[in-house]
Amino acid sequence: MSVYNQPRKRVIQFIILGMVILIITRLFFLQVVEKKYSKLADANAVLRKVVYPSRGIIFDRKGRSILSNDAMYDLVVTPINVKNIDTAYMCEILQIDKEEFRRRITGAIIKNGSRRVSVFASLLPPEMFGRLQESMYMFQPGFELVQRQIRSYPFNAAANILGYIGEVSPQMLQKPAYSAYNQGDYLGMTGLERTYESVLMGQRGIQYLVKDNLNRPQGPYEKGEFDTAAIAGKNLRLALDVDLQVLGEHLMRNKIGSIVAIDPRTGGILTMVSAPTFDPNLLTGSYRARNFSRLFSDTTKPLFNRAIQAGYPPGSSMKPLTALIALDEGVITPSFGFPCFGAYTYCGRAIACTHHNAGHAANLRLAIANSCNAYFVHLYRMEVDAAKWGGVKKGHQKWHDYISSFGLGHRLGVDIPGESPGKAIDTAGMNKLYRGQWNSCSELYVGMGQGQVVATPMQMANAMCIIANKGYYYLPHFVDKIDNDDTELLTKFREKHTVAHVSDSSYMPVIYGMEDVVERGTGVSAKIEGEIVCGKTGTAENNAIVNGKLAKLKNHSVFVAFAPRDNPKIAIAVIVENAGFGSTYAAPIASLIMEKYLHDTISVKRKPQMKTLLEYNTLDPVVREKSKLDSLNGASAKMTSDEILKLYFRD
């Protein structure tokens, strides 16, 4: 029996071995020959996650961080992966209705297609984020939470300088310049954030994570062997002094205008205030879009950086420049005098001068101190009519070259975007304006800073640097240093621009004249105890079209200055729009800023003066009425003047 069945045992053994060989052959093809499975496995289990580096911090000149980073979360959606989720529950968390839910999904599909990631709800408020995070597994893989860095501003100041970051737009993504960005990335939109985007953004890293079947990350893939570390953005160190910035914003409350202070030794901008301003924290976080539209449509235009974008007639503050050109050209000497008796009448019309007494323009120093209009319009005529030019057209062009080299009439190239060029008319412009028929009388007002010359406050402050430095300047800039910098971004700010070659002896009368303005002239309110301040008031006339008619508006109050007289450390320009005399508003504001900067504190004696300044309200009542700014204003929005004063005076 057993012998008979022997072959059957063999058959059974062969069946077993045959089956096993079949299985092993299949395994061989599956595991050894076919390579696609490991790729599929990686596609299944490896999650490629972009790690956003922390954005660079911006520090002021004393190392205080003017802004810092906070983390917030966006809810992003990949429409094609949205399946079988509890829509009602998600709507409840996000506090939207189903209609809105559908609308957002449709919007995402239209915007980025159904396979790409779109933002579904951005910058979730903390409590919403908390609830979502708990229930996220229910909404995956269609929905994900993505961390976003947002800025916060501890000093609530310098909104227009720092700028804000916003989501990259689809239009931007089309351009090669933005190839490094992905949908949903944030980048600097204005201000320093935009100019220094390349250094602030850092370098994104990539992290490979292992995920499970529900897309939940389970830890690093291969112990992070393939990860690229994110490189944090570089920090910016500014010349800006945040104390001065806050003080400036306080002083400019309820006023329209600006303050620009520059360190003449380096060109570093110490403070740049554009009033009215706003709290930069409004443009971060969950309510950014709403706040932005409110700021954008406000009647007082807080997003408009007047310090670099608004053009003003420089007024009397132009006079030292006119003098400098005349001295440099050798058409006058400091002892040059002009017989003014209250008006300049050489051009067939009278240009009024505030002074009538004889000898108020007996020499350059007196002319500056007394701000004699006649003297300076005459200087302009002398400059352009000088015989060596051979004609007013060449002479005017020469004048224009000077003015240009002083930084007027073109963009200075400050390191925040949006700068306005201002205006300084050249010969071609004159030819066009007067159809070729003109002479030195035609636009002689430019000699006293009126007419065809317009400057931004920053240009005026820069002109003061030239006077303070006796003939040179550095391009005004905010960023003094970039940590670990290997870029060439700052080289242009290190370059010295020498624009006049006047001997000190010729120069000093201009400076003395400006000293006299503050010591005993129109700028007395700018006096600082223990410092010699050189300044120049200006009361720039301005006209605007109101209700279709050209109307003369209240003068702008202008004051430019530098201090101390010897080895100046600060040059400043202050403009308060439609406020009246330079001596009343602009001068004391400039003085307080300079005192704070030079002495690091403000003398108690000036408390009443500061209180008055804080309480001045020069806003047009109509504009004030329509503005919703009170709720949006910057650091000083809700404070009374006494509360602000307490910050500066201890008692």
Place this chain on the structure above:
Amino acid sequence: MNRRQQIKLTEGIDWPIMGLYMGIVFVGLLSIFAAEYREGDNIWNDIIHLNKNYSRQLMWLGVSAVLATIIWLTDSKFFTATANLLYAGGLLLLLLVLGIGKDVKGSQSWLVLGGFQFQPAELTKLCTNLALAKYLSSIETDFTKLRSRLIAVSLALIPCVIIILQSETGLALVYFSFFLVMYREGLPGVLLVIAFSGIVLVLSALLVDKNILFIIFSVITVLVIYFSRREIKRNRSRLALILGIWAFCSVFVMFVVPFAFTKVLKDYQVRRIEVMLGKENDPKATYNTRQSMIAIGSGGFIGKGYLKGTQTRYDFVPEQSTDFIFCTIGEDFGFFGSVIFIGLYVALLLRIIFVAERQRSTFSRVYAYGVASIVFFHMAINISMTIGLAPVIGIPLPLVSYGGSSLMTFTMLIFIMLRLDADRQMVLR
């Protein structure tokens, strides 16, 4: 005295089988652990609290060890004496489950005892194997007679039918493995050929349009009749046979298969079969097989290393500690490890056949062949389904898949065989 008893206790044990058994069980534990363990899990805590599959499997292993010891200490005659009783008991249990069983994943095959679920369909494999051995070894049985053959086939297929009624088609199919035993005991080889032809017929019926098949059958039949016309002249019954085969095949293809597919098999089973045959591409139906093949395929030649598989560890493969446990081995140890692992089974099967052939009693031989057939069927179908060679029918990988019923049943199957083998000098009926 004590020492002598100890020597006696392990005397006669077949160490190769014992070693292979322990090796496979050990790999099983490692695999279940790999499928479940996450970095940072407190292993001891999990073992004590029995809150993980591997800790429960460890417990079942303990229970199995106790059962094995009890079996080892039992007299061999006990198994021959109680074989029919156990078979009857097993059938009763199956019927009981059909009445009051618990519905788990669509099949009514579980009994709940205390806190544990128990699947009698696993246990009845053992009972059936014993009953078959008992029947084939009885003096009255003449396996050359048709009647005996029909009784033997019925013994194997009655539990099979009940289990199909419980909707556990996979486990039911296992009972067909007893045909291998019956083949060994004298069932005509032509039946294996017929069975093989049947499989080919079913597959072709599924893959090829039935009308085309009918034409093909008819053409073949005409050709066969033409070429064997002389023989047919001599023997008219040959023509009847040929026409009979033609008629059977045609009816089978035209009516039986479509009927089975629409009326008998469940929707999911039809889909699984169609998926395996490449007829359907429903991603939901292919998900299990696809993920399983990705896991095994991504293992490569030497594997990703123990506990390093991304697919099995992060729940991509469903049922990964039970039906798809082979994925863990395939992914972590690669082709190399898989071949060694399958080698363990082959060694076990060949050793069991060797052991079977050295038995003096028909009972022991039939029983051992039954064990080999069951283990072979489970192993071959389970691994085949993880690599896309067979449709996904839920049968466990013997001694490896998580599950108390399965582990205990296979332990008992093997240890009864070891007991019988130790007593192979005895004649058992």
